[in-house]
Amino acid sequence: MTEGQGAPIISALRRAVGAGRVLSRREQVAPFECDALPVYCERPVAVVLARSEADVVATARLCHQHSVPLVTRGAGTGLSAGAKPYGRGVLLVTAPMSEILSLCPDSLTARVQPGAINEQISRAAAAHGLYYAPDPSSQIACSIGGNVAENAGGVHCLKYGVTVHNVVALRIVTIEGEVLSVGGDTLARPGYDLLALVHGSEGCLGIVTEVTVKLTPLPEQTRTLMADFPSVRAASDAVSAIVRAGVIPAAMEMMDALAISATEEFCHAGYALDAAAILIIDLDGAPDEVEAELSLVREELGQSGASRVQLADREAQRALWWKGRKSAFPAIGRLSPDYYCIDGTVPRHRIGDVLEAIDAFSHRYNLRVANVFHAGDGNLHPIIMFNGEEADALKRVELLAADILEYCIEVGGTITGEHGVGMEKINQMAVQFSDAEISQFLAVKQALDPRGLLNPDKLIPTLAHCQEYRAIREQRRDTGNG
C-alpha cells in the first residue's frame, strides 16, 4: 500500500484517537520498524499510540472496517519479531497505557494496564510483602501486555510458573472492536479456558487492554549457591540429579565457559574463569525448608562432580552473582559485532546431548555459540555470535539456528520455550507440527479473526508455507548442505 492508499485509514484514525497520537511520516514510524530482533524490519502505514481501551477499540474497529492489518506492540523487547510491523498495516502501541490501576493484598492480585512494566508491578507490590513472579531477563523494560502475548517466562519459572500461571483475568479487544473479559475473580471458571488460549497467542487473536496478575508472597528466605563444573555434561547431569532428589529450586541457571568469560569481564561477578560451566541455584521458602534443601543440593552437586560449591553469605554477593547472569546477553554482545539469541526447550536429561550437538553444529558453520540458560526448565538460549558485515554471515546464522531448533524437536523438545514464534521460527513450526495440527491452529485463528487482520503471517504458517519449507529442508538434507 502506498502512502496515498493509506490515507483514508490514517485520517479516520486521527479523528478517532487524536491527530497527535497517530504517526505516519517516515521519520516518525522508523523507530517502530522492528522489535528486539532487528534483523526483521518493516515500516507500517501508521503508528497509533494508545492511551486507553477506547483508543484500542477505535483502532481495531477502523482496521476491521478498512480491512487493514493490525499489529500490536508493547515495549518492543520481543526476540522473535512478533511485533514487527506489517508494511501495509497499522502498528498499535500500548506502551503508553502503563498504569497500575489497583493492588489488592487480600486477594493477592494487581490490576494493571498492558503497558505496565513487569518490574514496576513487583516494586509496587513490595510494600505489601508481595511480588509478581515471572521475571524475564528484560523485566526492567518489557511490558505485561507483551508478557501475556508471548506467555513470557524468566529465571524463576521452574517453581513459580510462567505468565499463564500468574494471570487471573484479562480484558481483550477483538478485531471487531468488542471488549471481552476472560478469567476472573473466582478460582474455578465456567466455559472454555480462553485465558489460557490468549496467553502466547502473540497478538493474533485479540489485543490485551487490562491484565489482572496474581501476586506471590516474598519468600521468607532465599539462599543462593554457585557451583563450578569441569564439563558441561557434569553440570547438566547435576540439574537432573537435584530434581531427582526431590528439590525444586526457585531458579537453576547454567552458563558455559564462553558466557562465563564474557560476563566476568563485563561485571566482575566472581565467576570461575577455569570452569567449563557454572550453575547458579536459588532455594527459597520457609527457613527450615531452605536449610534442609541446601544440604540436599550441596550433596547432589558434590556427587555430580562439582569442583567448587559456594554459598552466598550476604545479600550483596547474591545480587552480584545474579547481576552477572542477567547481564550475560549484553556482555556477550561486547565480544562480537552482532549476536542472535535462540530459544528452545528440551527434556532436562537431554541438556548435555543438546549442548554437545550445538557445539558440533557451530563448527559446521564456523560460528561461535555461548550458552546461558534456564537449566532447571530445560530452556536453552544459545547465543550465536557473528559479524553482520560478512556477506554470508546472517545466512549461516539462520541455518545454524534452524539446525539447533530442529534438533530440539528431535530430542522431544520444542522450538520455543518463552520467546515466541513470531516471524523468526515460522519455518520450524512446519517441522514441529503436522498439517492436521497446523490446520487446527488455523481454524482457531479463522474462528476468532476471520479476516486474518491481527498480526498476519506470524506464529502459524500457512499449509503452503509448511510444504515449501519441508521440501527445502529435504533438499538440504539430500545434498548434505547442513
Place this chain on the structure above:
Amino acid sequence: MAEHNMSEQLQRAVRQALENPAGKGLRIRGANTRAHLLPGDYTDEAVPVLDSSAHCGVIQYQPDELVLRARAGTPLSELESLLASHDQEFAASMPQPGLASTLGGAIACGWDGPARPYGMSLRDAVLGCRMINGRGDLVNFGGQVMKNVAGYDLARLQAGALGTLGVLLDVSLRLLPRPETSASRFFRVTPEDLPEWWRRARSLGPLLRGTCYLDGELHLHLRGRERAVSAALASLGGEQSHLDWLAVRDLRHPFFCTDQLACVNLPPRSQFRPATGEAMVEWEGARVWVRGGDHLQLQRQAREQGGFLQVLRGKALALPAPARDWQRRVRNAFDPAGLFNRALYSTHFHGAGD
C-alpha cells in the same frame, strides 16, 4: 498396569460418526464415574457412547523430568501408586469420584481438589495432549517440556472442556516431589471469625496445602519437610484433625452423600452463608459446597457476591458463559459438526448469558 493403544479404533469410530450427518453425535465416556455429577441429559441413551476407557497405559515417565505422559483411559489411582513409588505426585490435586476414575475424565472435567489455592490448578499442570478433533484428525499439542509456546495453547484449553472439543487420547502432566510429611490440625471457629483465620492461615506460607470448614471446625492441612512442618505445628497449636482430605478431594466424604449438591465459586475470602442447606467451605472462602439447598436461590445469592453456582446433583442449571460468542467459535473451530458431547456443550458452554 494395563497397556492398550486404541487410537486407531477410536479415530475410526469418530470418522464413521462424521459420515452420518443426521446422527446424534457421540458421548465420550471413560470409567463413567463422573457422569452422575454432571446433571442434564448427558446420559441420554439415544446418543451412541464412544468408550475410551480401554485406551490406557503409561507412555513416558522419567522421574527427573517431573512429567508423566499417559493414555486417557488410565485409572488415576494406578498412576498415583506409580508416582508414589518414586516419591512423586501430580502437581495438581485431581478429584477421583470412583476407584476407576481416569486421567482423561479428570482433564475433561477440569475439577480441582482442596489444594487448589495453595499450589497448581489442573489446567496449570497440563503440558500437552494428543486428541482426535471433530474432523477426525489425530492432533498433538503442547509437549513434555516445562515451557512451550509454539502455536496456540490448545492443550490447556482441553482442561474443563468436558470433551466438547475432541476425544482426549494422551495427556502430559507436571509432577512434583512428594512432600516429606503431612499433618492436620483443627480449631473451633465461628463463621464470623473465618476471615481472620484465613489471614492467620496464610502465615503458614507454602506449608499450607488445604483448608476446610465444616460443622464449626476449621481444618488446616500442612505438608512439607519434616523440620519445617513440626516447627509450624508447634507455633500453630490446635487439635489433631482426622479429616480425610482424600475423601474431601474425591467427593466421597459423607457430606457429599446427598441428592441435592451444588458448588458455589466465589471471589477469594468471600463470606458466603447459604440461605438454605448446609455448607462446607474450602479455598479460604472461594469455594462453598452446599448440600440440600434451594439451587435457584443459591444461584442468585452467588451472583450477588460475584460468583456462580454449579449444580452437581439436582436439576441442571446452565452455567454462565462469559465471552459466549468466543466459546461458540472455539467449539466450531474444533468440532464444526457438533459431534462430541452435545448435551454437555449446551449446559456448560452455551450459557445462561451473564
